[in-house]
Amino acid sequence: EDQVTQSPEALRLQEGESSSLNCSYTVSGLRGLFWYRQDPGKGPEFLFTLYSAGEEKEKERLKATLTKKESFLHITAPKPEDSATYLCAVGSSRFNKFYFGSGTKLNVKP
Amino acid sequence: KAGVTQTPRYLIKTRGQQVTLSCSPISGHRSVSWYQQTPGQGLQFLFEYFSETQRNKGNFPGRFSGRQFSNSRSEMNVSTLELGDSALYLCASSLDGTGGNTIYFGEGSWLTVV
Numbered sequence: 001e002d003q004v005t006q007s008p009e010a011l012r013l014q015e016g017e018s019s020s021l022n023c024s025y026t027v028s029g030l031r032g033l034f035w036y037r038q039d040p041g042k043g044p045e046f047l048f049t050l051y052s053a054g055e056e057k058e059k060e061r062l063k064a065t066l067t068k069k070e071s072f073l074h075i076t077a078p079k080p081e082d083s084a085t086y087l088c089a090v091g092s093s094r095f096n097k098f099y100f101g102s103g104t105k106l107n108v109k110p
Numbered sequence: 111k112a113g114v115t116q117t118p119r120y121l122i123k124t125r126g127q128q129v130t131l132s133c134s135p136i137s138g139h140r141s142v143s144w145y146q147q148t149p150g151q152g153l154q155f156l157f158e159y160f161s162e163t164q165r166n167k168g169n170f171p172g173r174f175s176g177r178q179f180s181n182s183r184s185e186m187n188v189s190t191l192e193l194g195d196s197a198l199y200l201c202a203s204s205l206d207g208t209g210g211n212t213i214y215f216g217e218g219s220w221l222t223v224v
Contacts, residue, residue, distance in 0.1 A: 029209070030209075031208060031209030031210035032209060032210045032211070032212070034212060034213070036215070041198075041218075041220070042217055042218070043114075043116075043200050043215035043216050043217045043218045044200070044215045045215075046212055046214055046215075049212050051210065087153070089213075090209075091208070091209025091210055091211070091213075092209045093208070093209050093210075095166060096158075096165065096166065096207055096208050096209055097155075097166060097209065098143075098155070098209065098213065100152065100153045100155075101152075102152040103152065
């Protein structure tokens, strides 16, 4: 069954405490893997697209990596403003469908 | 470059009424998809339109419908509203809706059914 699983569901960090969020997938025909940030009451904001295993993308304190079965979103020295829900999605060549994970809710305390 | 625009942002409807939500995609994007987001269910796919044709459909009852116009703008309609339809409705656009093109979301329309 095609699905995307994110872990942990929730993560509490102290400011400056680096960590990683995981997105594992069992989707056939991967065309792209996407990371989004969503603040309460708003639409998801695009962060990164990864297309092939071994690819990495960086933006400020965030770095996304991709393997054949999972992706990681590494957060280095997070700040309170990084608190949000982070969503992962996989685009499949089968029926051109997108599969979303249920998200990781990150809370960074000062 | 303007992003995905959704209107209205907030609305309150009574059970049994119907509602129409509107979405203007990013210029040049021909694929528009709709999602329902609730705290307990996460993002649920409603349908996707490309060049005025519905290409994909999620597992929602027939009360949920949509359409796309020749300028790629899209509307979704929910008839005979139920309390459980209260949710954030998100529109997303991409160049062609294939799995390799990034989809960009609007801010959403908050629907409350009372």
